[in-house]
Amino acid sequence: MSIFEYNGSALIAMVGKNCFAIASDRRLGVQLQTIATDFQRIYKIHDRLFLGLSGLATDAQTLYQRLVFRHKLYQLREERVMKPETFASMVSALLYEKRFGPYFCQPVIAGLGDEDKPFICTMDSIGAKELAKDFVVTGTASESLYGACEAMFKPDMEAEELFETISQALLSSVDRDCLSGWGGHVYVVTPTEVKERILKGRMD
Amino acid sequence: MECVFGLVGEGFAVVAADTSAVHSILVHKSNEDKIMVLDSHKLIAASGEPGDRVQFTEYIQKNVALYQFRNGIPLTTAAAANFTRGELATALRKNPYSVNILLAGYDKETGPALYYIDYIATLHKVDKGAFGYGSYFSLSTMDRHYHSRMSVEEAIDLVDKCIVEIRSRLVVAPPNFVIKIVDKDGAREYAWRETVKDSIASSA
Numbered sequence A: 001m002s003i004f005e006y007n008g009s010a011l012i013a014m015v016g017k018n019c020f021a022i023a024s025d026r027r028l029g030v031q032l033q034t035i036a037t038d039f040q041r042i043y044k045i046h047d048r049l050f051l052g053l054s055g056l057a058t059d060a061q062t063l064y065q066r067l068v069f070r071h072k073l074y075q076l077r078e079e080r081v082m083k084p085e086t087f088a089s090m091v092s093a094l095l096y097e098k099r100f101g102p103y104f105c106q107p108v109i110a111g112l113g114d115e116d117k118p119f120i121c122t123m124d125s126i127g128a129k130e131l132a133k134d135f136v137v138t139g140t141a142s143e144s145l146y147g148a149c150e151a152m153f154k155p156d157m158e159a160e161e162l163f164e165t166i167s168q169a170l171l172s173s174v175d176r177d178c179l180s181g182w183g184g185h186v187y188v189v190t191p192t193e194v195k196e197r198i199l200k201g202r203m204d
Numbered sequence B: 001m002e003c004v005f006g007l008v009g010e011g012f013a014v015v016a017a018d019t020s021a022v023h024s025i026l027v028h029k030s031n032e033d034k035i036m037v038l039d040s041h042k043l044i045a046a047s048g049e050p051g052d053r054v055q056f057t058e059y060i061q062k063n064v065a066l067y068q069f070r071n072g073i074p075l076t077t078a079a080a081a082n083f084t085r086g087e088l089a090t091a092l093r094k095n096p097y098s099v100n101i102l103l104a105g106y107d108k109e110t111g112p113a114l115y116y117i118d119y120i121a122t123l124h125k126v127d128k129g130a131f132g133y134g135s136y137f138s139l140s141t142m143d144r145h146y147h148s149r150m151s152v153e154e155a156i157d158l159v160d161k162c163i164v165e166i167r168s169r170l171v172v173a174p175p176n177f178v179i180k181i182v183d184k185d186g187a188r189e190y191a192w193r194e195t196v197k198d199s200i201a202s203s204a
Helices: A057-078 A084-097 A142-152 A159-174 B050-071 B077-092 B135-145 B152-169
Strands: A010-015 A020-025 A028-030 A033-036 A042-046 A049-055 A105-112 A118-123 A129-132 A135-139 A184-189 A194-199 B004-008 B012-018 B021-023 B026-029 B035-039 B042-048 B099-107 B111-117 B123-126 B128-131 B177-183 B186-193
Touching: A010 A049, A010 A105, A010 A118, A010 A142, A010 A159, A020 A042, A020 A049, A020 A105, A020 A118, A020 A159, A033 B123, A033 B135, A042 A057, A042 A184, A049 A057, A049 A084, A049 A135, A057 A084, A057 A105, A057 B077, A057 B123, A084 A105, A084 A118, A084 A129, A105 A135, A118 A135, A129 A135, A135 A142, A142 A159, A159 A184, A159 A194, B004 B042, B004 B099, B004 B111, B004 B135, B004 B152, B012 B042, B012 B099, B012 B111, B012 B152, B035 B050, B035 B177, B035 B186, B042 B050, B042 B077, B042 B177, B050 B077, B050 B099, B077 B099, B077 B111, B077 B123, B099 B128, B099 B177, B099 B186, B111 B128, B128 B135, B135 B152, B152 B177, B152 B186
Parallel strands: none
Antiparallel strands: A010 A020, A010 A135, A020 A184, A028 A033, A042 A049, A049 A105, A105 A118, A118 A129, A184 A194, B004 B012, B004 B128, B012 B177, B021 B026, B035 B042, B042 B099, B099 B111, B111 B123, B177 B186
């Protein structure tokens, strides 16, 4: 079993009309055994920037702590929050620093940039950025997630429709993956508010 | 075949651990206490490599005490858990400790808490947790009978059910267990569950 599949995870980020949604599963496992069904994979960096970390849970926690530290310092020095594109570059640099002893994580970054334009990107464990205009997925269920998102996605969806689409894509994909699931955690972010919802799916 | 498990009840947290010190096929002793009293209101139940277990938990205990000496107030359970995770994470890519930990504590403000910290420094706050081969039996038993805000009697009854299950279903089941509890009155030993008594002068 690969080290990326040790804990199990599933993450999606999707772009809508002046909004974005980011969703994750809730399972924390140790290979075949489930330890918890309320594990947090998506972190808020600031009101308009969210980070999802899939892969090995310990590295996700370490990476999150390092990134929050760097962002807080940036905020103190610059007296403003980071733009999503800047944050993505910082994550990429941090990951490549460990090129020959990497963090076993694949991040998903989603944020609202200038003029409320949604920005999403993902990268591999050594920081190769992949920008997308529609959706990005990572985790043990990534192949299913690609298929589900490709089928269900339409451009310029409003917040409510985006929520439905991302939820259905997540739940249907994790149902085919034994290492992820046990519900879902969805954040839908518009320029005015952040809506956090918990999904109840197949609990197995 | 080390078994460690614990759960959170109404105003208390209880942890149980087996008490066998084993080296390959030889049982050195059957009354090894694997649950260390970290400070007045914290317990650390550890399983894993014996040398690492004792060295690491003593290191954590001394650092927690040092904080209290320096700052005049004790660490909260969450802070102690995060400190422990940090030490494990720092050592992970240099000189890893093979110790799995259940950290149980009671804070006046937040009540009882149980933290699951595995050997690769994955940290998660849980209501019930377990390590080792015994976890396959104890987690399922706890899933069946656990509910939030259990009384001490109900929780000890559940712990006993788990011990019975481990004894009957695990091929090299440890004979003896120790149960420790932490609540507003502090961390203390609750009971032993022995089937084999260690005596110096055994029958000739």
